[in-house]
Amino acid sequence: MADKEQQFVDLVRRVKACQRCPRMADSARVLGAGCGSLSAKVMFIGEAPGRLGADASELPFHGDKSGHNFESLLEQVGLSRYDAFVTNAVLCNPKDENGNNATPSHSEVANCAPFLKEQLELVGAPVVVTLGAVALRATALVTAHTLTLKDSVRKAHPWAGRQLIPAYHPGQRAMVHRSFANQLADYQFIAEAVRRGSGAVRRKPSAKLSRASEKVGAAARVLLEESGELSYFALHKLLFMAEVRHLEAASERLTEGYYVRQKDGPYCVELHASRLAALIPGCYTRTIGKHLMVSLGQEDLLGGASQVDVLSAAARRTLAEVATKYGHLPSAKLKTAIYLTAPMRELLRREKTLRMNLFNSAVLPPP
Structure with a gap:
């Protein structure tokens, strides 16, 4: 574990020094201890840090509406950050000319793909969950697949020696295409996949506080x-x-x-x-x-x-x-x-x- 931790520290240092994407030069490089355990049971991959969330807190999916939804979904199916490693396909916040969140370009996703590959190899989580189409496409740059979000959501697909489960992004815009109730069912499916791997007992989702x-x-x-x-x-x-x-x-x-x-x-x-x-x-x-x-x-x-x-x-x-x-x-x-x-x-x-x-x-x- 000590060797793995040192490898992760080296990776974080290289990410912090990265200057591959000009429009993200002033954004935080959101990779570090806040992502979670290097022995996680499940790895969540989002699109990019949010301007009001991880770009400010450097804690992936925390502090903005997407983070609130993500944490609520985890809670309601009995998962926690202790179980997970949470990262993004692009490790910096891409902003448009007005300073608002923007979708990362194909080249920006490609620039970060080697970093994503290293994270996947270091953590070695048996279950990998992509949150949104950008994250799903990013995994295809690591190990090729032809999955699409619409056709592959809430299904476990063998991929690179792991289970790959595509899910929608927990942000408010994605809720238009897949409601919170549907996403909750997706996360219950994810939780069951994680528990099958760890031998934990099945539990029903709850709308109450965890x-x-x-x-x-x-x-x-x-x-x-x-x-x-x-x-x-x-x-x-x-x-x-x-x-x-x-x-x-x-x-x-x-x-x-x-x-x-x-x-x-x-x-x-x-x-x-x-x-x-x-x-x-x-x-x-x-x-x-x-x-x-x-x-x-x-x-x-x-x-x-x-x-x-x-x-x-x-x-x-x-x-x-x-x-x-x-x-x-x-x-x-x-x-x-x-x-x-x-x-x-x-x-x-x-x-x-x-x-x-x-x-x-x-x-x-x-x-």
Whole structure:
């Protein structure tokens, strides 16, 4: 695994230095630890990073509407980013003359095809899912096939020693051609293919929040009940601290949330700002300067008992202890405390060994 990780680091460095496509010179090269596990069960290939999503966050399919749809589809069929490696046919955001998202040209897709080939070989996922026609065409540049999206969607095709499953892009424009309900059925098919390969038990899709999101929302509610109003920054950091403390004490995760390393410390992917109202019913947000603040109304301080029932008594105690010890700290001191935890120290050691920032890398082990 260490050798594979070093090969991936070398690939990332070459991608970061790439200047093959002039109109993408100023775009982020979205390949790195945030793509997921190099031992993933399934590899998702999109078209290109979105201007408001991965081009900004450098976390593929996160932060914009396409990312929200993608994460929702994964959740509803019981998959998570722990299972997946997520990338794009073109690793930079192509923009038109107005600065909006544009479809990558054939030459731009061809320029990135060697990088896609290396990712496929390094990860070796037994199931490969293309999201949209551009991604499907890109795979044909790696190993030839004649599949078309319209005729091949929701089918598993033998390809390069793997199963290739074409799916539609989760963006809003693609929903016109294939509704969210149809795409949900596609993702259920994908999930079953992944589970057949891993021996996992079949499960039905659910429109409810995933178990991971339920627990993240419940844990956030406990922290808000204990601490009062918190900054969005502090909410993420306190959640992470509670995860670490619970893992140390009980040898198990407090939630099933996916935490990644960002420049200002750990960030819980499930707790994106756009999802706060769904995850923490009745919460309020306001902006003070540059800071997003989150709180519960007085009526909600007494009404969240049923939500937090998904957490064990031990988990709730851990959250209360973390809120008491760290909830009052200013941001700088809270960040220092976070960076002194064992998972963050280990990640920093890996960064030093690899001589590379592992931004968006998973910080905690899978649940």
